Amino acid sequence: MIDLIKKLPKAELHLHIEGSLEPELMFRLAKKNQVEIPYKSIEDVRNAYNFTNLQTFLDIYYAGANVLLTKEDFYDLTWEYILKCVEDNVIHTEIFFDPQTHTERGVPFEAVITGIKEALADAKEKYGITSCIIMCFLRHLSQAEAFETLEEALKFKNDIIGVGLDSSELGNPPSKFKEVFKKAKDEGFKLVAHAGEEADFSYIYEALDLLNINRIDHGVQSIKSPELMQRLKIEQMPLTVCPNSNIELKVFETYKEHNIKELLDYGLNISVNSDDPAYFKGYINQNFINLHENLPITEEDIITLVKNSFRSAFIDDELKEAYLAKVDLALQ
Ligand code: ADE
Ligand code: ZN
Numbered sequence: 001m002i003d004l005i006k007k008l009p010k011a012e013l014h015l016h017i018e019g020s021l022e023p024e025l026m027f028r029l030a031k032k033n034q035v036e037i038p039y040k041s042i043e044d045v046r047n048a049y050n051f052t053n054l055q056t057f058l059d060i061y062y063a064g065a066n067v068l069l070t071k072e073d074f075y076d077l078t079w080e081y082i083l084k085c086v087e088d089n090v091i092h093t094e095i096f097f098d099p100q101t102h103t104e105r106g107v108p109f110e111a112v113i114t115g116i117k118e119a120l121a122d123a124k125e126k127y128g129i130t131s132c133i134i135m136c137f138l139r140h141l142s143q144a145e146a147f148e149t150l151e152e153a154l155k156f157k158n159d160i161i162g163v164g165l166d167s168s169e170l171g172n173p174p175s176k177f178k179e180v181f182k183k184a185k186d187e188g189f190k191l192v193a194h195a196g197e198e199a200d201f202s203y204i205y206e207a208l209d210l211l212n213i214n215r216i217d218h219g220v221q222s223i224k225s226p227e228l229m230q231r232l233k234i235e236q237m238p239l240t241v242c243p244n245s246n247i248e249l250k251v252f253e254t255y256k257e258h259n260i261k262e263l264l265d266y267g268l269n270i271s272v273n274s275d276d277p278a279y280f281k282g283y284i285n286q287n288f289i290n291l292h293e294n295l296p297i298t299e300e301d302i303i304t305l306v307k308n309s310f311r312s313a314f315i316d317d318e319l320k321e322a323y324l325a326k327v328d329l330a331l332q
Helices: 002-007 023-033 042-048 052-066 071-087 101-104 111-127 144-160 172-186 202-209 222-223 226-235 243-248 260-266 284-294 301-309 317-331
Strands: 010-017 089-095 132-140 164-165 190-194 215-218 238-241 269-272
Touching: 002 260, 002 284, 002 301, 010 071, 010 215, 010 222, 010 238, 010 269, 010 301, 023 042, 023 071, 052 101, 071 089, 071 111, 071 284, 089 111, 089 317, 101 111, 101 132, 101 144, 111 132, 111 144, 132 144, 144 172, 164 172, 172 190, 172 202, 190 202, 202 215, 202 222, 202 226, 215 222, 222 226, 222 238, 222 260, 238 260, 243 284, 260 269, 260 301, 269 284, 269 301
Parallel strands: 010 089, 089 132, 132 164, 164 190, 190 215, 215 238, 238 269
Antiparallel strands: none
């Protein structure tokens, strides 16, 4: 099974580039940029990664992002993630970034997007990896601030395929961002939103009905509503599930309690993703391996999950078919 996991080409659809900041790079950039970080050693960092919920993670994650200042820093961050893609056989990736985390600190939007974009262009040239960039609004900030961010993003419209919604979910429902998502849709962006990660399934309904999203990030709380489950199945609405993340953030107490197998068996369109791999103990293959080691996941399930990742990607049908054919070839 582990051989199968490793050899299958995959797409990753839910990856926060700031969440791929490994402690080693954090230390290097802190030193270079003379930014203080609250850790003495790499071991110290790893010990701090002991979360009790989403917010305890976010506090540490935003503090870590403080070391990112220049275009080169964002290039290096993205390039290191690309090297993990090469290792894990990820051939297409759709990367989230949180511009507000950086513009709030005085880092220009342009430095962030250009650093990421140049690394992705090199990834295509050197490894043939295709990619898209999705800009997320921080939901703990206001809709007015999201509008300002969208305005800045319009200058880089050709580089950004979609917009998303992340950060502190509880108390910040999708309805708070209804108008800015409408504007983003009118501008031609694809739409995604974190919904039903920690908060209840009403957030998933809001994301579907008020934001008109094309994919749900996480969405694991949908299991509590039979009516929603049926709708998600009929619409084949993609759910980008992140198993390691859900365990590290205590959405499920143990891996054995994770509901991905139930969601999949019900017929939902589920993919596996790493979310913030530097913080959640592993990249995409490790997520698959943990599923295999803890749940009655079959080889057929793995193949379905991988094929779903390509079917749900923001790429044209021709490329989708070519990638699905690559999966079939790897299976022969
Ligand atoms: N930002 C980075 N990772 C996140 C997650 N899992 N949920 C919400 N916001 C995030
Ligand atoms: Zn996420």
